Amino acid sequence: xxxxxxxxxxxxxxxxxxxxxxxxPLPRGLSKTAQVVVAAYRGGDVFRAWHELAPLVPKLSDxxxxxxxxxxxxxxxxxxxxxLVDARLALVQQDLSSALPEPQIKERLLTLRALAERIxxxxxxxxxHPLLSxxxxxxxxxxxxxxxxxxxxxxxxxxxxxxxxAQYAGDLAGGVTERQKEQLTPAELELLSTAGKPASDVRRAxxxxxxxxxxxxxxxxxxxxxxLEDPTLPAERFMAAYxxxxxxEVLQSFLKERSGAGxxxxxxxxxxxxxxxxxxxxxxxxxxxxxxxxxxxxxxxxWLRGRYGRGTDLGGLAKSEAALHTPGxxxxxxxxxxxxxxxxxxxxxxxxLPPFDRRHHYIWAWEDRRIIATSQGNQxxxxxxxxxxxxxxxxxx
Amino acid sequence: MASHGVEIxxxxxxxxxxxxxxxxxxxxxxxxxxxxxxxxETELVIAEEIVRSRxxxxxxxxxxxxxxxxxxxNDRRRTAAGxxxxxxxxxxxxxxxxxxxxxxxxxxxxxxxxxxxxxTPLETEAFRALLNDAVAAHYWALKFDPAVRNYPQTGVPxxxxxxxxxxxxxxxxxxxxxxxxxxxxxxPLQLAQLxxxxxxxxxxxxxxxxxxxxxxxxxxxxxxxYSMNLANCPPIEHALRCELGREIGDGRIRGGQISQFRVRxxxxxxxxxxxxxxxxxxxxxFTGPQAGSVPVSxxxxx
Numbered sequence: 178x179x180x181x182x183x184x185x186x187x188x189x190x191x192x193x194x195x196x197x198x199x200x201x202p203l204p205r206g207l208s209k210t211a212q213v214v215v216a217a218y219r220g221g222d223v224f225r226a227w228h229e230l231a232p233l234v235p236k237l238s239d240x241x242x243x244x245x246x247x248x249x250x251x252x253x254x255x256x257x258x259x260x261l262v263d264a265r266l267a268l269v270q271q272d273l274s275s276a277l278p279e280p281q282i283k284e285r286l287l288t289l290r291a292l293a294e295r296i297x298x299x300x301x302x303x304x305x306h307p308l309l310s311x312x313x314x315x316x317x318x319x320x321x322x323x324x325x326x327x328x329x330x331x332x333x334x335x336x337x338x339x340x341x342x343a344q345y346a347g348d349l350a351g352g353v354t355e356r357q358k359e360q361l362t363p364a365e366l367e368l369l370s371t372a373g374k375p376a377s378d379v380r381r382a383x384x385x386x387x388x389x390x391x392x393x394x395x396x397x398x399x400x401x402x403x404x405l406e407d408p409t410l411p412a413e414r415f416m417a418a419y420x421x422x423x424x425x426e427v428l429q430s431f432l433k434e435r436s437g438a439g440x441x442x443x444x445x446x447x448x449x450x451x452x453x454x455x456x457x458x459x460x461x462x463x464x465x466x467x468x469x470x471x472x473x474x475x476x477x478x479x480w481l482r483g484r485y486g487r488g489t490d491l492g493g494l495a496k497s498e499a500a501l502h503t504p505g506x507x508x509x510x511x512x513x514x515x516x517x518x519x520x521x522x523x524x525x526x527x528x529x530l531p532p533f534d535r536r537h538h539y540i541w542a543w544e545d546r547r548i549i550a551t552s553q554g555n556q557x558x559x560x561x562x563x564x565x566x567x568x569x570x571x572x573x574x
Numbered sequence: 575m576a577s578h579g580v581e582i583x584x585x586x587x588x589x590x591x592x593x594x595x596x597x598x599x600x601x602x603x604x605x606x607x608x609x610x611x612x613x614x615e616t617e618l619v620i621a622e623e624i625v626r627s628r629x630x631x632x633x634x635x636x637x638x639x640x641x642x643x644x645x646x647x648n649d650r651r652r653t654a655a656g657x658x659x660x661x662x663x664x665x666x667x668x669x670x671x672x673x674x675x676x677x678x679x680x681x682x683x684x685x686x687x688x689x690x691x692x693x694t695p696l697e698t699e700a701f702r703a704l705l706n707d708a709v710a711a712h713y714w715a716l717k718f719d720p721a722v723r724n725y726p727q728t729g730v731p732x733x734x735x736x737x738x739x740x741x742x743x744x745x746x747x748x749x750x751x752x753x754x755x756x757x758x759x760x761x762p763l764q765l766a767q768l769x770x771x772x773x774x775x776x777x778x779x780x781x782x783x784x785x786x787x788x789x790x791x792x793x794x795x796x797x798x799x800y801s802m803n804l805a806n807c808p809p810i811e812h813a814l815r816c817e818l819g820r821e822i823g824d825g826r827i828r829g830g831q832i833s834q835f836r837v838r839x840x841x842x843x844x845x846x847x848x849x850x851x852x853x854x855x856x857x858x859x860f861t862g863p864q865a866g867s868v869p870v871s872x873x874x875x876x
Contacts, residue, residue: 415620469613473621476605480670481630483598496592507597518629519659535637535669536595537676537708538715541741543593546806548732550580550789 203248207241211248218254222490224497227264227277230257235281262291267489267497269345270338276499282357285349289368292346296375299339303332303382309389315396319404319416322397329390331514336383340376347373391431394424398455405462419470421459428452485517486510491543494536580789581803582736582810590681599670599677603691606667610694618663618696625663633665635703641714660700668693668700672708672748679747680740683808688751702759705752712745713771716778725778729855730785736807739786742779743809746772779813780847785855786810787839817846 203211210229217225234242234257246256255263261284268274269292280288307313308328316322350372358366401417401424404410432449460467487493488500488510499506590596613621625631671693678687693701716722721731722738730738749772753765760768804811844850 411616412620412623415617415624466617469609469617472605472609472612473624476602476609477625477631477666478602479598479605480602480666483595483602483670483673485630486594486598488592488594490592494594496594498592500592501586501588507591510594510598516628516630519632519634535676535708535711536593536673537680537744538637538711540593540677541680541744542737544737544740546583546585546736548580548582548735548786548789 203244204241207245208248211245211252214249214260215252215254218249218260223260223264223267224277224490226260230261231277231280231284234261234283258287258291262288265345266291266295266342269341274341274345274348279352280349282353282360285353286361286365286368289346289349289372292342292349293368293372293375296339296342296346296379299335300375300378300382303336303386306332308332309385316393316400319397319401319413319420322393322400322420323416325393326390326397327516329386329393333383333386333390336379336386339379340383343373343376343379347376387431391428394428394431397421398424398428398452398459402455402458402462405459415466415470416474417459418463418466419474421463422456422467422471423474425452425456425459429456481516482510482512485513487512492539494539495543579803580786582807584806587682590677593677593681595673596677599674600691602670603667603674606663606670607691607694610663610667610696622663625666626661629661631666632659632661633669633700633704635660635665635700636707638707638710638714641711641718662700664697664700665704667697668704671697671701672704675751676708676744676748679744680809683811686751687747689754693755698755702752702755705748705755709745709749709752709768709771712741712748713774716742722778725781726849726853729853730782732789735782735786736810739779739782739807739810739813742775742782743813746775746779746813747809749775777847780817780843780850781853783810783814783817784840784843784850784853787843788855818842 210233213229214226217223217229237245242257246258249256249260254260261280265274265277265280265288268276279285303309306328308325309332313325316325350369353361353369358369361369398421401421404413404417405421407414429449429452432452436449463470488496490497493511496509497506499509501507609621610618671691672688674691675688678684678690684690688705721734749768753768753772756768757765804814840850
């Protein structure tokens with residue numbers, strides 16, 4: 178889609194077409210629900226969709242939910258179950274699961290199924306990764322180390338999400354009363370009884386990963402110290418001026434944490450002392466280069482987050498309200514697991530895939546206020562300025 | 575004395591912090607500016623080499639070409655010619671600066687959003703190019719936007735007043751900065767083009783303001799006082815301040831509260847641009863000073 182066409186699609190038309198217009202006839206109340214949910218989803222606001230659907234679901238029959246799913250599908254919007262789960266998972270991943278009220282039994286079971294599937298996917302991905310299965314050759318340059326540590330970082334974030342999801346699944350399953358259980362099928366009871374089990378698998382995988390990451394950082398620290406002594410490798414040296422001190426800092430925290438936990442082979446005192454010595458050596462070798470390299474690499478790190486990060490709202494253009502209330506919410510973003518690779522544009526090219534874009538092409542349209550007209554105390558409400566971004570954006574270039 | 579008014583309700587002033595990129599590009603600029611200001615020549619060369627070795631830092635400096643076609647494939651091919659992507663620290667920083675400035679322009683009352691973090695000498699050229707591209711991209715996007723193109727004939731739907739008011743306000747701040755940074759670099763013809771575009775944006779902005787002014791009411795007597803509170807939408811407030819500053823003096827605006835005009839705002843705007851009289855905006859009609867509300871559903875959309 179060209180950007181011109183895209184921009185045209187951004188603004189909600191003055192009278193948006195009803196979801197129900199295209200789908201099988203829905204009862205009047207449900208038709209209105211479908212309209213609100215479609216608008217919320219297209220505005221990138223999964224929580225508004227959740228607020229519309231969650232109180233309704235327990236009151237609906239399976240046939241009614243199916244009809245609603247049909248109306249949503251006609252507008253290319255995910256099903257009721259998926260929307261409910263997506264909203265909860267988005268919060269679970271941000272460690273904000275308490276922001277939504279406890280789900281009713283129907284929503285609870287839907288969520289538990291989705292959580293089990295996603296946790297299993299994350300665990301399998303971790304198990305099969307070449308770095309963890311020992312199939313990856315050793316790093317031979319700063320670039321190699323950087324790529325390996327990035328991949329471990331991505332896996333770590335996925336296992337963190339898996340841990341939160343597993344914890345949440347356990348909480349959800351534990352919240353079902355005996356009376357509610359009497360109404361459940363054997364398969365649903367099985368789902369409840371196994372909900373908390375992945376937590377220990379996730380913990381083991383995370384520990385294994387943390388150990389591997391620490392070893393990789395130690396290896397990079399040693400490599401970086403050699404590089405810092407070699408003036409013939411200016412780019413590598415510049416990278417090492419940042420990475421050595423950064424690795425030493427991360428490893429010191431790691432050892433402290435492990436020492437607090439009272440376990441792990443890396444937490445012995447000799448290792449901590451060796452690390453302190455290496456850190457001092459790196460500081461001495463890097464000298465004035467260290468703060469400059471720090472500014473440069475941290476600047477690039479933030480820039481990549483600005484360019485490729487996606488929030489939970491407004492098709493990824495905005496962060497959730499948590500950004501205004503918690504430091505974690507302010508920083509939290511979805512980042513692509515693999516660094517994006519925009520194609521080079523040359524003079525002959527007419528189309529670029531994936532397309533380049535800018536945030537300022539869209540952000541102006543974020544609005545949900547009304548213009549208020551008043552007349553000596555009477556308030557005359559005019560029509561709405563809607564939340565007008567109506568497109569799921571996939572990337573920013 | 576009767577009084578009619580219009581206002582845009584407040585919103586959380588921290589909303590800008592929820593925009594992805596505001597914190598991120600802000601931190602990127604802080605760090606990279608520190609680096610550029612402290613680095614020696616060799617370090618800058620190394621930094622450039624590192625940025626250029628990573629494709630994720632590639633920047634397309636001419637997005638406007640995607641908007642600058644009239645629908646035919648030949649037009650599109652022609653406009654794409656002559657463009658190459660750019661790759662380097664200067665482009666990285668300039669892109670962050672333009673995005674950050676645009677967020678300030680749209681969601682804050684910063685007096686000089688694009689000068690809030692002025693470019694370092696390293697990136698001035700790239701910043702200028704990306705600013706010009708930003709202006710051109712919005713210009714062509716609006717030019718081919720059928721909804722917007724017909725505003726002078728159809729009026730502006732209520733739902734668009736705040737959003738497009740923000741958009742055109744942001745674009746004019748971009749254009750203002752593009753001119754300020756390019757003044758000595760652009761040929762007279764290019765400067766003339768920027769001025770021509772600015773006139774079009776201003777005209778568009780006046781149509782938006784005129785339709786907004788119609789929300790106050792159309793009572794045909796000067797014994798009615800009119801007020802507007804636009805402080806909660808800085809781009810629209812800024813636009814009106816610029817327009818009214820020319821007509822009635824700065825003293826009439828206090829922090830976004832434009833209070834108690836004896837002369838209707840729409841009259842002021844039509845005195846600036848008489849062609850606005852032909853714009854069929856939705857009216858807020860009062861039958862008298864104590865008139866009741868007009869239900870939304872009873873009014874016709876243009």
